[in-house]
Amino acid sequence: MDAELIREGQNGLSTDKDTLYLLGGAALILFGAGLILSNPLVRKYMGQLNVGSLAKDLMPDIDRYLKLRSM
Numbered sequence: 001m002d003a004e005l006i007r008e009g010q011n012g013l014s015t016d017k018d019t020l021y022l023l024g025g026a027a028l029i030l031f032g033a034g035l036i037l038s039n040p041l042v043r044k045y046m047g048q049l050n051v052g053s054l055a056k057d058l059m060p061d062i063d064r065y066l067k068l069r070s071m
Contacts, residue, residue, distance in 0.1 A: 036042055 037046070
């Protein structure tokens with residue numbers, strides 16, 4: 001029985017473990033971003049960057065990419 005489980009893991013059927021690693025990595029990224037953005041100095045620079053206008057300027061490019069991708 002144990003040998004079968006080891007073979008399944010080697011054949012790429014260990015999706016539970018891979019999913020756990022993926023979600024753990026995403027949680028670490030989110031936690032790290034939260035720590036960085038909680039710094040008052042970073043908040044000050046983000047306020048000067050004006051992220052809203054940057055996102056508004058990028059929308060036409062994103063729309064164009066999505067149209068090309070759907071073809």
